[in-house]
Amino acid sequence: MTIETDQSPAGARAIFLARLALGLAQGAALYFLYRASDAHSWPANEPLLFAPLLLVALYVPLLVAQAMGTMRLPTLLTWAGLATLVCFGLGHHDRFSNPISVIISDSDVLPKFSTFFFGFAGLFIAQALIAAGDGERRLIARYESYFDAAWKLGLQLALSTVFVAVFWGVLWLGAGLFDLIKLDFFSKLIEHDWFAIPATTLATAAAIELTDVRARLVSGIRSVVLTLLGWLLPLLALIAAGFLASLFITGFAPLWATREAAGGLLGAAAALVVLINAAYQNGEQKSPSLLRLSEAVASFALVPLVLISAYALDIRVGQYGWTVERIATLACLIVAACYAVGYSAAVVLSLLGARWMALVERCNIATSFVVLALLVALFSPIADPAKLSVDDQIARLRDGKVSAEAFDYNYLGSETGRYGKRALRKLAVLKGGGEAATIRGLAKQVLIVPSSVAPRPATPLDVVTNVTVYPKGQVLPKSFTAQNWANSRSPGVIPACLTTPGLSCDAILADLDGDGADEVIVVSSADSALYWYGTVMKLGADGHWAPVATLPSPHCAGELDALHAGSYTLTAPPTPVWRNIQIGKHTITITLPEIAPDACPRR
Secondary structure: OEOOOOOOHHHHHHHHHHHHHHHHHHHHHHHHHHHHHHHOOOOOOOHHHHHHHHHHHHHHHHHHHHHOOOOEHHHHHHHHHHHHHHHHHHHHHHHHHOOOOOOOOHHHHOOOHHHHHHHHHHHHHHHHHHHHHHHHOOOOOOHHHHHHHHHHHHHHHHHHHHHHHHHHHHHHHHHHHHHHOOOOHHHHHHHOHHHHHHHHHHHHHHHHHHHHHOHHHHHHHHHHHHHHHHOOHHHHHHHHHHHHHHHHHHOOHHHHHOOOHHHHHHHHHHHHHHHHHHHHOOOOOOOOHHHHHHHHHHHHHHHHHHHHHHHHHHHHHHHHOOOHHHHHHHHHHHHHHHHHHHHHHHHHHHHOOOOOOOHHHHHHHHHHHHHHHHHHHHOOOOOOHHHHHHHHHHHHHHOOOOOOOOOOHHHHHHOOHHHHHHHHHHHOOOOOOOHHHHHHHHHHHHOOOOOOOOOOOOOHHHHHHHEEEEOOOOOOOHHHHHOOHHHOOOOOOOOHHHOOOOOOEEEEEEOOOOOOOOEEEEEEOOOOOOOOEEEEEEEOOOOOEEEEEEEOOOOOOOHHHHHHHOOOEEEOOOOOOOOEEEEOOEEEOOOEOOEOOOOOOOO
16 A cells, blocks of 8 residues: 555545644643653653653654655554654663663753754654655665655755744734733633643644645755755865865864864865755756866865864874764764765766766765664664773773873763763772772762662651761751752752662761851761762751852861761861861861862871
């Protein structure tokens, strides 16, 4: 069975109604997820479920609605099922790789922006490839079919976005008109989530239908867009050639000094690829001589741009190792290299007598599959950039390429999710003294936020159990133990023992600012004599405790024992704001931007 756009009126009406029904179902699903997120109820309290469901609800109906007019029904159903599995897998892996201890904000259960963006890009490419192949009943279709399918899908999405924006502009205009006569029912209606979300998805479905049945409209817009972009190629080719020639005068030093050479050069290469394709289009028309010359210059310019980018990336990796960003840059470099080799070879073959730039077609098709393979690898356990970067950074530390003091432990704790936290836990239990002790202490200092998703937040009873109060005999204020730390909106870091059951820490009560009321110094990672982390918690005027300062690390030997025993005095700083902790001849200063702690006394 084939679903065509030019079939009988009854068939076209059936597709239109199916698209509207799909848009309404998508709106209902997104509204349900939004309400769950707003109320912090199921499934929004389960990130490993919520993120996949959100990606499925966002992308699958959109893809299916667009494919209804182009794919055979068996292909459409198979693709819908595959897209659902892909979206679910993307969302699950995203939250699995970046677990949270306690859900503090809505963003904690959402996939990362990169998952949203590149996940959709991969689905877009896959849909164009499948639609073209299905239309020709072939595994690999002709380039013209890929070209038409990709541009149709891209323009449909772009025009649908414009349509929805204008749709909402009309609604707000209508609301403004009613407000002029003191009738606010319309403005209140469109502000309701139960109206706004389904209305947007229905408008999107209607826009896809309108652009699908107006094939000539889409084709005409495509022709205009490609013509305009194509005639920008001579300018960009001239700029690229001039830039490369200038390097012979300036050298590479200014380029390396930017520390962003690879990214900038790859961005220029991407722009050249887009404009070369805009000038070439589907290869059926004969390009003017100026465009042909520009295509040749731009294609050859891709090669040095990619080579310089690779060298710049190699320099940074040699200096600082692999990070998530550098692995992503490597993936972009692989794609750019495919285009550079393919396009420059196309020019050479054209000069030898082949059809002008004909190899571009095969290069584009092959590179599309390369892009899909890279996306599958990078957004799955196969080659997760966070995992790869952690392995490399730990190897650099183990091999002595970076010292224990210079190693970026915070990168593992904040930028690499589950894999970084797991590596930190291993470093925190290293055996031995010397450098191993330094690594152990610094790793423990960073491990103040748990890496696994807790099944429930800490209760007041958990806080009392988790915290050991010093000096002995004192107790935490009732307002401190009763506070719901899991829902704190404080800009500071809440110690993990206040939000997660089973994590222990110490607390020292002391009046650090001289206002007559004790602050609470929460000490995390207290099993290290030198590398422990102190967070000063203060009761605010609103009756809530919040972190206001820290005790810097590393500390001197014996200071933690002195705090436990109460063997210290409180002294005023030069500008009395917070009082300092005096232990013997050494002062621990509460960290403020203009004050640095004293050096440890010699023994």
